Amino acid sequence: MRLLMLGGTEFVGRAVTEDALARGWDVTVFHRGTHTPPPGTTVLHGDRTAPDGLAALAHGEWDLVVDTWSGAPSAVRDTARLLAGRAGHYTYISSCSVYPYPHAPGYTEDDPVVDGSPDDGGDVDYPRAKRGGELAAVAAFGDRALLGRAGLILGPYENIGRLPWWLNRIARGGPVLAPGPRHLGLQYIDARDLARWVLDAAGRGLGGPYNLISPPGHTTMGELLEACVRVTGSDAELRWTDPETILAAGIRPWTDLPVWITPGEDHDTMHRTDTFKTHAAGLRCRPVTETVADTWEWLRNIGGTAPRRPDRPAPGLDPETEAKVLGGGADG
Numbered sequence: 001m002r003l004l005m006l007g008g009t010e011f012v013g014r015a016v017t018e019d020a021l022a023r024g025w026d027v028t029v030f031h032r033g034t035h036t037p038p039p040g041t042t043v044l045h046g047d048r049t050a051p052d053g054l055a056a057l058a059h060g061e062w063d064l065v066v067d068t069w070s071g072a073p074s075a076v077r078d079t080a081r082l083l084a085g086r087a088g089h090y091t092y093i094s095s096c097s098v099y100p101y102p103h104a105p106g107y108t109e110d111d112p113v114v115d116g117s118p119d120d121g122g123d124v125d126y127p128r129a130k131r132g133g134e135l136a137a138v139a140a141f142g143d144r145a146l147l148g149r150a151g152l153i154l155g156p157y158e159n160i161g162r163l164p165w166w167l168n169r170i171a172r173g174g175p176v177l178a179p180g181p182r183h184l185g186l187q188y189i190d191a192r193d194l195a196r197w198v199l200d201a202a203g204r205g206l207g208g209p210y211n212l213i214s215p216p217g218h219t220t221m222g223e224l225l226e227a228c229v230r231v232t233g234s235d236a237e238l239r240w241t242d243p244e245t246i247l248a249a250g251i252r253p254w255t256d257l258p259v260w261i262t263p264g265e266d267h268d269t270m271h272r273t274d275t276f277k278t279h280a281a282g283l284r285c286r287p288v289t290e291t292v293a294d295t296w297e298w299l300r301n302i303g304g305t306a307p308r309r310p311d312r313p314a315p316g317l318d319p320e321t322e323a324k325v326l327g328g329g330a331d332g
Contacts, residue, residue, distance in 0.1 A: 001025045001203065004062040004087065006048075006069065006079065009035035010307070011157045012093060012150075013068045015195040017041060023199070030057060048075040054082055061086045064202045068093045073132025074121035080140035091146040091202045092137040093194075096211060096273055097127040098149060102265045105216075105272035109149070109209040134209070143207040148198055151213030151273060152188035152259065155291050156298035157307075162258035164306035165316040166225065167296050171232040177322045178238040179246055179253070179260040182222030186259065187271040189213045190291045197283045210278040216271060219288035221260060227292040239326055249325045251317060258315040 007013030008029035116131025
C-alpha cells in the first residue's frame, strides 16, 4: 500500500506514519522540514501556505492520503484538488469541534455542524477551520473522503502537553491538587489507536464522518491520575478537591488542570459523544494504564520535556495557586 502522509513528523501524523511503516507500507511524508520523520520514509518538502508550496506533490501516485491540517481550509482544498486524480482515497483528521458548542450529550455524526468554507484562506476559528477542511476533502474526493472527527487525543509524542503535564507534576511528588469527582468519566483516544483505525478504515475504502474517540466513560479522572502515580513511582498524594473550590480559586478547567472539565454541560459536550458508528467499524481503544505508561516512557527517553506546538498555550497550574488551594484543606 502506498501512503502519502501530509505531516507525519509530530503526534498524530507520526503515529500514522509509524503504524503504516510497521505494516510494511511504502510511506511518503510531505512536510516543511522542521522535524525529522521516522526512518524508512520517502521525504518530500513543501510549505502548504506558500506560493508553489505543493510543487513537490506535482507528480506521484498513492493509494491513500492522510491529512492532519488544522489551519486555513484553503490548504486542504488546494492539496486535495491536486491529488484527486492521483490518489485513491483521502482521510482528513477532523475534530468533534465541528459540532456547535455546547451540544447535548450523545450527539452522532448526523447532528448539525458549524458553518465552514473550503475557500477560507485567512485566520478562522478552529471549528470552522476543521469544517472547511472536511468540505474541501469531500469536494475533491466525494465518497472516497474519510472524515475522522477526533476528540481529546493523548499518548506518546503529544505536543499539546496535557498528559505530559500531569505526569511531570505527579513525578515531582508531594500533595497534588486532584480535580474531582474522582469517578468523573473521560472520553479520549490514544493517537496510536486513532492511527490504526484510520489506516484500517481507509484501506477498506470507508468514507464520510466518524466520531473518532473512545466510548463515554472509557476511564475516569481517578483512574487517569492514579495511573500517573503508579508509572512515575512518585510519593505523590492525590488530594481530591471538589469543583466548587477549584473554580472559586480562579483555576480554569482544561487549561490550568488539563483534561479535566467540570461536571455539567461542558463536560457532557466533551466526554459524552456517541461513538457507536466508529466502534462498529472496528475501533478498539487500549486501557488508560497503557497510554499513561507509554507516554511516561517516551517522556523519560526525551529528557522529560515534551515538545509543544507554538500555536497552543502551555497547559498546567502554577505551583503557587496549587499550594494555596491545598493549604485551604478542601477535598471532594
